[in-house]
Amino acid sequence: MKLPNPVDYAVPAFVLLVLVEMIVAWLRDRKRYEPKDTLTSLALGTGSTIAGALTAGMFLTLAVWISKAALFHISYAWYWFVLCFVLDDLGYYFFHWSAHRVRWFWASHVIHHSSQHYNLSTALRQTWTGFFSLGFLTRLPLFLIGFPVPMILFVGGINLIYQFWIHTEVIGKMPRWFEAVMNTPSHHRVHHATNPRYLDSNYAGVFIVWDRMFGTFVPERDDDRPRYGIVKNLGSFNLLWAAFHEWIGIATDMWKAPGLRAKLGYLVMPPGWSHDGSRDTSETIKARWEESQRKRGAS
Amino acid sequence: MNWVQLGGSIVAILILAGVARLLRLGESRINSAADARRFAEEALAGFEARHALVGTDGNAALVAGNGTIAVLKRHGAQVAVRRLTPPLRMREAVEGVTVETGERLFGAVTLLGVLPVDVQTLEAPLTLM
Numbered sequence: 001m002k003l004p005n006p007v008d009y010a011v012p013a014f015v016l017l018v019l020v021e022m023i024v025a026w027l028r029d030r031k032r033y034e035p036k037d038t039l040t041s042l043a044l045g046t047g048s049t050i051a052g053a054l055t056a057g058m059f060l061t062l063a064v065w066i067s068k069a070a071l072f073h074i075s076y077a078w079y080w081f082v083l084c085f086v087l088d089d090l091g092y093y094f095f096h097w098s099a100h101r102v103r104w105f106w107a108s109h110v111i112h113h114s115s116q117h118y119n120l121s122t123a124l125r126q127t128w129t130g131f132f133s134l135g136f137l138t139r140l141p142l143f144l145i146g147f148p149v150p151m152i153l154f155v156g157g158i159n160l161i162y163q164f165w166i167h168t169e170v171i172g173k174m175p176r177w178f179e180a181v182m183n184t185p186s187h188h189r190v191h192h193a194t195n196p197r198y199l200d201s202n203y204a205g206v207f208i209v210w211d212r213m214f215g216t217f218v219p220e221r222d223d224d225r226p227r228y229g230i231v232k233n234l235g236s237f238n239l240l241w242a243a244f245h246e247w248i249g250i251a252t253d254m255w256k257a258p259g260l261r262a263k264l265g266y267l268v269m270p271p272g273w274s275h276d277g278s279r280d281t282s283e284t285i286k287a288r289w290e291e292s293q294r295k296r297g298a299s
Numbered sequence: 300m301n302w303v304q305l306g307g308s309i310v311a312i313l314i315l316a317g318v319a320r321l322l323r324l325g326e327s328r329i330n331s332a333a334d335a336r337r338f339a340e341e342a343l344a345g346f347e348a349r350h351a352l353v354g355t356d357g358n359a360a361l362v363a364g365n366g367t368i369a370v371l372k373r374h375g376a377q378v379a380v381r382r383l384t385p386p387l388r389m390r391e392a393v394e395g396v397t398v399e400t401g402e403r404l405f406g407a408v409t410l411l412g413v414l415p416v417d418v419q420t421l422e423a424p425l426t427l428m
Contacts, residue, residue, distance in 0.1 A: 008304070015311045019318060026322040034325030034375035039316040046308045116377035121315070196344070227341055235372060235379030235405040245404075285344040292345070 001076050003150040006157040014164060018120045024170050025119070032169060036237045038121045043239055044111055045124030055131035062136075063149045070146035084147045085155040085206075088139065092159060092205035095138040097216070100200055106271045107246035108133035114242050116229035118192055123167035128243045162206045163188075173220075183208045186220045193226030196289035199282040231272065231280065246271075325376035328357025335360035339369035342380035350421055354395065355412030361387075361398065363421050370398055372408045381405060385422040391415055 018038075025032035074080050099109035108127045115122045127135070142152050166188040174184045183204040191202040201218035204211050211217035220226065234242060253266040253274075262275035272281035319325065329335050336348035339362040346364045353360040362369040367382045381400050388399040395411040396418055410418075 011304075011308070015315065018315055022315070022318055022322060022324060025324055030322075030324045031327050031376040032324070033319050033322075034377075035316050035319040037325070037375045038319045039312065042312040042315060046305070046312060049308070050305070116374065116379070195341075229377070231344075233342070233374070233377075233379045235374050235381070235402075237375070238404055241404050280344055288345045 001148065001150055003154040006154065007160055010161045010164070014120070014124065017165070018124075021120045021168060021170055029169075032117065032119055033121070034117060037115055037117050038119075040237045040239060040242060041115055041121040041125035044128070044242060045126050047128050047239075047243065048111075048126035048130070051128045051130070059131060059136055060149070062140075063143050063152070066140055066143040067146070067149055070144060072146035074146045074148060074151075076148065076151065080147065081151060081155065084142065084151050085158065087142060087145075087147075088152065088155045089159055089204075089206045090210060091138040091142065093203050093210040093214070095135060096203040096205065097214075098138075099135070100203065101270050102268055103246070103250060103271050103273070104267050105133055105135065107250055108135060110230060110246045110271075111243055113192060113230050114234055116227075116233055118167060118169055118189060118226070118228045120164065120167055122192070122228075123164045129247065159205050167192075179208075181207060181209055187211075187217075189226045189228075190218050190220045192228050194229055194231055195224055195227055196286050197221075197224060198226060199231075199286060231282075231285065327373065327376045329353055329360050329371060329373060329378060330357060332360075335362050335371055338362075338371055338378045339364065339380055342378075343367075343369055343382050346382065349424075352410060352413050352417055352421055354410035359408045359410045361410065361413075361418060361421055363425060366425060368422060368425065370400055370408050372406075379405065385425045387418060387422060389415060389418055 022033050099105040108129045111127045112122075112125055115125055127133075130136070139152065139156070143149065163183070166183055166185045168185050169189065171185040173179060173186050174182070178184065179186065183202075183206055187202045187204065187208050190198045193199075198218055201216050202208070202211050203216055208217065234245065236242075250266055254263045257263045257266055257275055265273060265275055270281050272279050272284075329338070332351035332353055335351040335353050338360075339348045339351075340346050343364070346367070346369060348369070349363045351360055351362040358373045360371040362371065368385055368387060370381050370383055371378050381402070383398075383400065388401075390397050392409050395409050396413050396415050397407050397409045398418070399407050
């Protein structure tokens with residue numbers, strides 16, 4: 001069965017919605033958009049699409065090869081689409097968790113977080129090195145179960161489209177029932193925030209229930225507005241630097257590290273890890289922040 | 300992706316960036332020493348801001364902290380920050396002072412209306428420790 005790529009149909013809507021959000025920013029808060037930042041985000045998005053097209057052949061070959069060993073033969077009935085969508089989103093949760101907890105995967109994913117703005121154009125700021133960093137691994141079990149390759153690609157596209165609209169500050173909170181089950185702008189703002197209390201949380205793609213289940217959910221607070229970006233913001237709009245800076249960082253650290261154990265650490269340990277403990281990880285940042293909160297409370 | 304989609308994407312990108320520029324989105328500045336101190340504390344874990352110097356154009360600032368100095372520069376509509384250890388590497392600039400960050404892509408930061416002696420005064424308590 002041939003299924004369309006839903007993202008192709010969504011792109012005109014993406015462009016239109018970015019335009020609408022810009023006008024809202026112009027009316028309400030002009031700091032929400034910045035021309036160079038927008039240009040960087042959109043150029044990174046286009047580069048990501050090109051990189052995806054270049055590696056699509058290899059990914060499809062792998063997918064078809066794994067599908068030959070599938071445990072079940074699953075049809076195109078609607079309920080299989082639904083199940084496939086839910087399982088794909090669960091796989092996305094684990095991919096996304098690892099993308100923040102393993103530096104090798106982070107090197108690819110950091111591009112998406114490298115803007116200090118949070119708007120619809122940020123949603124399109126995507127990686128150029130997703131295939132290289134093996135970002136597709138968590139999707140492979142679906143092929144092995146026996147979901148048809150076109151179905152998995154189709155639901156993956158729907159998942160991607162869903163995640164577009166949650167990259168906005170225009171929407172405050174959705175109805176309570178919706179916030180309980182679905183990923184929303186509020187939940188995802190927390191995910192993009194660098195405030196210590198928000199670090200490493202809300203990894204969901206579509207269903208926030210995964211974060212609630214696995215203990216990584218943190219709600220947005222009115223008294224701690226999210227500040228976006230990465231712990232060490234780039235301070236540059238250079239496209240190539242945004243795309244490759246963490247890979248360069250890994251290579252430099254591995255080159256200088258003493259011994260194999262330290263070299264491997266720079267590859268697989270969380271971002272910020274260092275062999276001599278001289279750098280900040282999200283854990284040390286949180287601990288220091290909690291300590292300062294305690295001191296403030298005591299004084 | 301085909302060539303038409305690629306061409307369309309590039310045109311759309313340029314239009315959107317052009318609209319953002321046309322609407323004058325993203326204009327901002329570091330307004331005060333209090334702003335600079337807040338930015339530094341928010342960006343650097345464990346940083347306790349003390350005195351601050353802000354460039355007269357609001358594009359850059361220096362904040363003395365507990366043992367280190369935060370150098371701030373306006374980055375688009377936001378502020379990017381680096382933690383530096385005193386003494387700072389600086390040089391006189393036209394109508395101000397330029398502080399080296401040691402990072403090529405972050406670049407050197409120029410504070411207009413600030414003199415080298417102001418920076419030395421800011422960092423003096425930290426270098427004396």
